[in-house]
Each structure stands twice: as structure tokens, then as C-alpha cells.
Amino acid sequence: MRAKRPTSFDIAELAGVSQSTVSRALRHDSMVSEDTRLKVEQAARQLNYKVDVNARNLRSQRTNTLALLLYEDPGTSESLINPFFLSILGSVTRASAKRGYDLLISFQQSSADWNADYAASKRADGIIFLGYGDYTAYLDKISSLDEAGIEYITWGPVIPGQPGHFIGSDNVQGTAEAVSHLIATGHRDIAFLGDISENCPEYRDRHQGYLKALAACGLSADPVLRIDSQTSEEAGYAAAIRLLDSGHRFDAVVAACDLVAIGALHALRDRGVSVPGDVSVVGFDDIQAASYTNPPLTTVRQDTVAAGELLVENLLRLMNGRSLEQTIIPARLVLRGSTRRRE
Amino acid sequence: MRAKRPTSFDIAELAGVSQSTVSRALRHDSMVSEDTRLKVEQAARQLNYKVDVNARNLRSQRTNTLALLLYEDPGTSESLINPFFLSILGSVTRASAKRGYDLLISFQQSSADWNADYAASKRADGIIFLGYGDYTAYLDKISSLDEAGIEYITWGPVIPGQPGHFIGSDNVQGTAEAVSHLIATGHRDIAFLGDISENCPEYRDRHQGYLKALAACGLSADPVLRIDSQTSEEAGYAAAIRLLDSGHRFDAVVAACDLVAIGALHALRDRGVSVPGDVSVVGFDDIQAASYTNPPLTTVRQDTVAAGELLVENLLRLMNGRSLEQTIIPARLVLRGSTRRRE
DNA sequence: TTGTACGCGTTATCAG
DNA sequence: CTGATAACGCGTACAA
Numbered sequence: 001m002r003a004k005r006p007t008s009f010d011i012a013e014l015a016g017v018s019q020s021t022v023s024r025a026l027r028h029d030s031m032v033s034e035d036t037r038l039k040v041e042q043a044a045r046q047l048n049y050k051v052d053v054n055a056r057n058l059r060s061q062r063t064n065t066l067a068l069l070l071y072e073d074p075g076t077s078e079s080l081i082n083p084f085f086l087s088i089l090g091s092v093t094r095a096s097a098k099r100g101y102d103l104l105i106s107f108q109q110s111s112a113d114w115n116a117d118y119a120a121s122k123r124a125d126g127i128i129f130l131g132y133g134d135y136t137a138y139l140d141k142i143s144s145l146d147e148a149g150i151e152y153i154t155w156g157p158v159i160p161g162q163p164g165h166f167i168g169s170d171n172v173q174g175t176a177e178a179v180s181h182l183i184a185t186g187h188r189d190i191a192f193l194g195d196i197s198e199n200c201p202e203y204r205d206r207h208q209g210y211l212k213a214l215a216a217c218g219l220s221a222d223p224v225l226r227i228d229s230q231t232s233e234e235a236g237y238a239a240a241i242r243l244l245d246s247g248h249r250f251d252a253v254v255a256a257c258d259l260v261a262i263g264a265l266h267a268l269r270d271r272g273v274s275v276p277g278d279v280s281v282v283g284f285d286d287i288q289a290a291s292y293t294n295p296p297l298t299t300v301r302q303d304t305v306a307a308g309e310l311l312v313e314n315l316l317r318l319m320n321g322r323s324l325e326q327t328i329i330p331a332r333l334v335l336r337g338s339t340r341r342r343e
Numbered sequence: 344m345r346a347k348r349p350t351s352f353d354i355a356e357l358a359g360v361s362q363s364t365v366s367r368a369l370r371h372d373s374m375v376s377e378d379t380r381l382k383v384e385q386a387a388r389q390l391n392y393k394v395d396v397n398a399r400n401l402r403s404q405r406t407n408t409l410a411l412l413l414y415e416d417p418g419t420s421e422s423l424i425n426p427f428f429l430s431i432l433g434s435v436t437r438a439s440a441k442r443g444y445d446l447l448i449s450f451q452q453s454s455a456d457w458n459a460d461y462a463a464s465k466r467a468d469g470i471i472f473l474g475y476g477d478y479t480a481y482l483d484k485i486s487s488l489d490e491a492g493i494e495y496i497t498w499g500p501v502i503p504g505q506p507g508h509f510i511g512s513d514n515v516q517g518t519a520e521a522v523s524h525l526i527a528t529g530h531r532d533i534a535f536l537g538d539i540s541e542n543c544p545e546y547r548d549r550h551q552g553y554l555k556a557l558a559a560c561g562l563s564a565d566p567v568l569r570i571d572s573q574t575s576e577e578a579g580y581a582a583a584i585r586l587l588d589s590g591h592r593f594d595a596v597v598a599a600c601d602l603v604a605i606g607a608l609h610a611l612r613d614r615g616v617s618v619p620g621d622v623s624v625v626g627f628d629d630i631q632a633a634s635y636t637n638p639p640l641t642t643v644r645q646d647t648v649a650a651g652e653l654l655v656e657n658l659l660r661l662m663n664g665r666s667l668e669q670t671i672i673p674a675r676l677v678l679r680g681s682t683r684r685r686e
Numbered sequence: 687t688t689g690t691a692c693g694c695g696t697t698a699t700c701a702g
Numbered sequence: 703c704t705g706a707t708a709a710c711g712c713g714t715a716c717a718a
Contacts, residue, residue, distance in 0.1 A: 005465075007711055018689045023713060031687060048487070050463040054400035055711035058694050063397070065447075083631060086429040093450055102466065104408075104447055107436055120393040122695095123445065144391070148348070262635065288426060288630075292605065294637035350695055361705045366697060374703055398695035401710050689718075699708080 006047040015043040067124035071133030091308025119150035127152040151318040157201040174300040174331030175209030186342030191225040194256025236263025258283035280339035295337030358386040410467035414476030434651025462493040470495035500544040517643040517674030518552030529685030534568040537599025579606025601626035623682035638680030
């Protein structure tokens with residue numbers, strides 16, 4: 001037998017004013033005398049009143065809520081989420097809370113999900129896509145959002161002329177920096193592990209950075225040193241094994257992301273190849289585990305705190321009708337034990 | 344200039360039926376002829392209609408949403424979240440999506456937050472607390488929830504006679520198993536690193552498991568081998584240093600959680616103590632990084648997938664008015680390289 | 687500055 | 703099985 005939730009009418013009665021006055025007083029912005037405001041607040045406290053957000057949202061046509069949609073690669077194992085995304089998720093949560101927005105989250109298996117049309121069903125005022133999964137599905141999604149006048153922003157590759165608003169790390173520069181460093185420290189046969197198809201534009205950018213750094217030093221990329229790999233430790237392991245089995249010489253491995261790099265690390269060890277003795281290994285992301293591998297992984301760090309802040313900040317800017325500049329977050333090479341100078 | 348969102352009236356007109364019929368047809372549960380249902384669905388698709396959840400929630404007085412509140416230790420650094428919690432978070436997200444519930448998340452700095460009264464303001468039908476922060480604040484919180492008739496469930500120590508509904512790992516058994524193993528493999532002077540005050544009942548339980556296992560073998564715990572530590576790598580590092588500086592002999596370290604264990608691992612290495620050569624180290628949680636430390640960390644694994652499933656499952660059970668049995672998830676010792684037999 | 691009256695888009699109730 | 707009608711609780715013109 002629980003008490004009925006108090007409504008604004010209840011507190012209006014208690015405070016001896018009209019319901020509309022209660023509403024105004026509580027929102028703290030409209031014209032209402034200091035005196036009645038205090039009376040209302042007192043009554044509200046007394047009855048432990050909380051506005052019903054559903055009624056408020058229905059009336060005001062906004063929700064004060066952002067949705068964070070995580071699209072996972074189809075290749076990802078069901079149970080595990082790329083820790084890099086979890087890290088951004090944490091940062092986005094903090095950033096939106098700081099600005100007074102609630103955050104709704106959902107992990108979507110790449111296929112479009114009718115249920116989860118967060119904005120269309122007015123669950124959220126804006127959407128943050130963490131990765132966009134299949135590109136064509138993404139295009140569908142955003143065109144329907146555009147029609148509905150819903151704001152959204154996507155974490156991913158920042159490519160000129162892309163539809164939608166993107167924020168992402170400077171994948172080209174990051175990997176280029178890593179590869180330049182490898183070249184400067186005497187490496188010549190540098191392999192690249194990762195999927196560079198249209199499905200993974202970020203990895204494709206990283207590969208471009210790799211090519212660019214090689215070209216800048218007058219080196220050319222040997223295509224046999226480029227091995228496909230999905231985004232998981234197991235896939236990275238398998239890719240490194242394939243590289244080893246190909247029999248081609250290499251003195252460094254650049255992975256599209258840390259999970260792949262860690263898998264490669266294990267494969268090399270299992271095959272008796274010393275890291276960094278025989279081969280240097282570089283990752284991308286700087287997930288927590290990267291500091292703990294043996295040897296610790298040299299990698300390109302993505303700034304997840306900045307990522308969360310910028311995603312939320314810029315989404316709100318869009319929601320306020322303002323325009324967005326291209327935003328690219330610099331990525332920074334972090335040197336650890338998995339790389340060393342070659343003679 | 345964006346088109347107006349279609350309402351159920353619009354689709355009623357298009358389908359040539361009444362608005363109430365539309366509502367019924369779309370909800371798929373009430374009595375409505377196959378024939379009109381198809382007409383309605385067709386019209387809905389054509390206009391790209393989505394129900395307005397705010398209107399729906401206001402009318403039906405339920406939100407189909409769960410809230411996940413993460414209370415962080417005050418000691419936690421601002422930017423970093425314990426990866427173990429992120430792991431549960433991922434699992435809860437999946438579990439609630441599977442059951443058709445949206446998930447609202449929020450990280451709260453221990454202090455009570457007026458704004459974030461998720462259930463009271465009808466943002467969510469039920470609440471999952473991930474850790475409960477300060478215990479007295481927790482008691483306040485739940486008593487107000489009880490009054491309001493809102494269901495909630497808490498991840499934490501499962502202690503008989505506790506107010507509220509808890510789900511958690513078997514902390515006593517888990518650590519006891521680890522310590523028994525240490526004893527069976529020849530360890531005698533086993534240190535415990537962690538805060539066992541009222542603030543951390545889970546760590547306190549783990550410490551109980553430690554004492555229990557020692558007692559079962561007729562050993563007594565030397566209080567000088569119990570060192571306080573907050574929940575972070577840095578704190579674990581500092582705690583291990585203090586232990587070393589105390590000059591007391593020890594051949595194993597049991598940490599209250601993996602972060603602390605990893606910190607201890609680093610401290611020992613920095614001081615030239617070999618792990619597992621001189622000292623064995625055991626953690627608790629099995630976060631991803633634990634597999635990658637050097638040496639890999641022996642630890643007690645908490646099953647985060649089961650945790651997420653059980654939290655959601657049992658919360659829904661409560662929401663359906665059913666009762667709950669105590670639920671404790673077994674924790675399992677995972678042997679890795681940071682422990683070894685002593686002669 | 688305050689009160690009145692109405693509508694936001696559904697779901698629930700009650701007839702037919 | 704279907705249609706009319708009344709809420710759900712709040713925000714906001716408009717009038718006082």
C-alpha cells in the first residue's frame with residue numbers, strides 16, 4: 001500500500017497557489033515572486049515532490065536525454081566489448097552528466113533495429129554513434145534522422161565530404177608518427193595488420209598514415225606485409241601467424257588496434273620470435289591492457305576523455321542550431337617496451 | 344523546414360480506422376483482427392510512424408527503462424573507472440536490451456544528487472545500483488525508494504539481514520579458495536592488501552575468506568601483514584611499498600582487487616623482488632589487464648556476464664511483484680604465472 | 687506577478 | 703472486435 005505520487009496540483013493546494021504557478025516556480029526561470037517561490041519549494045520538499053519527466057517531456061517536446069548507440073563490428077564476439085569503446089563510454093557518461101543530460105545507452109548488433117529508434121520515438125534529443133557499423137545502414141539511419149530533424153554525431157573517421165558530423169582521432173597522423181619513428185629507429189620491413197576495406201575507414205586511414213610515412217622516407221610498402229585481421233585478439237593472433245607462415249622477412253608489426261597488436265604479441269612469442277629483440281610491435285588506442293603486456297605495448301594513444309567531451313559538447317552545439325567545424329583529435333605515440341632501435 | 348511527426352491519428356486516418364484501434368493493433372497484444380492489424384502496420388510503415396514514448400509512459404505509468412547507477416568510491420580518480428564495473432555495465436546493457444528494456448546510466452559521485460532521482464521522477468521503472476558508495480547515504484536512498492514503491496537491486500556484498508536486495512560474488516569463498524591454494528602450495532606468510540573498513544564490505548568479506556582459509560589450516564593471521572589500500576593501482580603500489588618497508592617477512596600477497604594487485608606487482612618488481620620467484624601475488628576480479636601483466640596475474644574471477652544477467656533478471660522479477668531468493672555467484676580461482684609452489 | 691484553460695500523444699475504460 | 707471519450711501531469715498562451 002504505497003502513497004500516491006504527489007503532483008503539481010497537490011503541491012499547489014498545499015502552497016495555496018495555482019498549479020501553473022507551481023510549475024513556474026519550480027523551473028526557476030519564469031517571473032514569480034521570491035515569496036511564492038519559497039512557499040512552493042517548501043511544499044514540494046514537504047511532499048517529496050518530483051516532476052514527472054514523461055509529462056514534462058510530452059508537453060515540452062524535449063527529453064533532456066542523449067542516446068549513446070554502440071554499433072559493434074559483426075565480427076566481435078558476443079560477450080566482449082572493445083575496451084576502447086567502454087572507455088569512451090565512460091567519458092561520454094561523465095560529460096553528459098556534467099551538462100545535466102541523462103544518457104541512454106544501447107549496444108546494437110549491426111543490423112538496424114526497429115525498437116531502438118531512440119530519437120524518432122522521442123526518447124532522446126540527440127544521438128551519439130560510437131562507430132557506425134555497416135556504412136550503408138549508417139547512411140539509411142542518418143537520412144531518416146535528417147528528415148526527422150534530429151541531431152546526431154558520430155565517433156569515427158573524419159573524412160572530408162562525409163555526410164553527417166564526425167569527431168575522431170587523427171588516424172593518419174597517429175600511425176604516420178608511429179611508422180616514422182620505426183623507420184627512424186632502423187626498421188625497414190614493416191608489416192601492417194588490419195582490415196582496410198570500406199567497412200573500416202578508420203583502419204583504412206591508419207593504413208594511409210602507414211603508407212604516407214613510408215613514402216616520406218622514400219620507402220615503398222610491400223603488399224605481402226599487409227595482412228587482414230578483424231578486431232579481436234584472436235584475429236590478431238591468427239593474422240600474425242599467417243604473416244610468419246608467409247615466410248616474408250619483417251622487423252616490425254604495426255597493428256590497426258591494440259587488441260590485434262596484443263594477439264600478434266602472443267603469436268610471435270609462441271613462435272619463438274622475440275619482441276622487441278627480433279621484431280618491434282606497435283598498436284593503436286592505448287587501452288589499459290596495453291600497459292601490462294609483456295613487453296609493454298608501444299602504441300598510439302587516443303584521448304578518450306577529450307573524445308567524450310567533444311562528442312557531447314558538439315552534439316549540444318548542433319542541438320542549439322549552431323554549426324560545427326571539423327574536429328580532429330590528435331593522437332600521440334606512446335613508447336613502451338615492444339619497440340627498440342635496430343642496428 | 345521539417346515534416347511534422349505523424350501521430351496515431353494520422354495513421355488512423357490513412358488506415359481508415361479509429362485511433363484507439365491503431366494503438367491496439369500496434370501493441371500487438373489486444374484483440375484486433377488480423378485484417379485491420381495489417382492495414383494499420385502498413386500505414387504506420389508508410390508514414391514512418393513511431394510511438395511517442397513520453398506520451399506512452401505518461402499514460403501507462405511505466406517507462407520500460409531501467410537505470411544503472413554507478414556509485415564510485417570517493418577515492419577513485421576522476422577520470423578512470425574501475426574496469427571491472429565497466430565490464431558489468433556492458434553485461435547489464437546486453438541483458439536489459441535482450442529483455443526489451445532501455446537502460447539509462449549515470450555515474451554518481453557518492454554524494455546524493457537531487458537531479459538524479461531516476462525512479463522518483465519516473466524516468467525508470469527500476470534501478471540497479473553498481474556499488475552503493477557510502478552506506479548511510481545508501482540507507483537513505485533505499486528507504487525513499489521503498490516509500491515510493493520503486494524496485495531496485497544492488498551489486499555488492501550479500502550479507503544476511505541486509506536491507507534491500509543484493510546480488511554479488513561469493514567473496515568469502517573466492518578468497519578462501521585462493522588462500523587455501525597458496526597454503527597448499529607451501530606459502531606460510533600471506534599478506535592481505537585492502538581496505539577492510541565498513542566502507543568496503545566486499546573487501547571485508549574477502550578478508551574474512553582469507554582469515555577463514557588460514558584458520559582452516561591451523562594458521563593464524565599476522566596483523567602486521569594486513570595493509571590498507573584504496574582501490575587503484577597507485578594505492579596498491581604504495582601499500583606494497585609499505586609492506587616491504589615494514590621489514591616483515593612474507594611469501595605471498597593477496598590483494599582485495601586486481602588494480603591493487605597490479606600496483607603491488609609493480610612495486611615488487613621495482614624493489615627487485617621476484618614474482619613468483621620470491622613472492623606469489625593473487626588478485627580479485629579478473630579484469631582484462633590481469634591476463635597481460637608480467638607475470639600474468641593469478642586471480643579470483645568474478646563472472647560479470649552472470650552478474651549482468653542476474654541483476655536484470657532479478658530486478659524484473661521484483662518489478663513483477665515476485666520475491667527474491669538470496670543470490671550469490673560463485674567466484675573461481677584462475678591460476679596464472681604470478682603464483683608458484685614453494686618448497 | 688498570478689490564474690485559467692487547453693493541449694502534448696498515448697493508453698484505458700466503457701459501450702456498442 | 704471496434705469506436706468514442708476520458709484521463710495521465712505538466713507547460714504555456716492569454717487574460718486578469
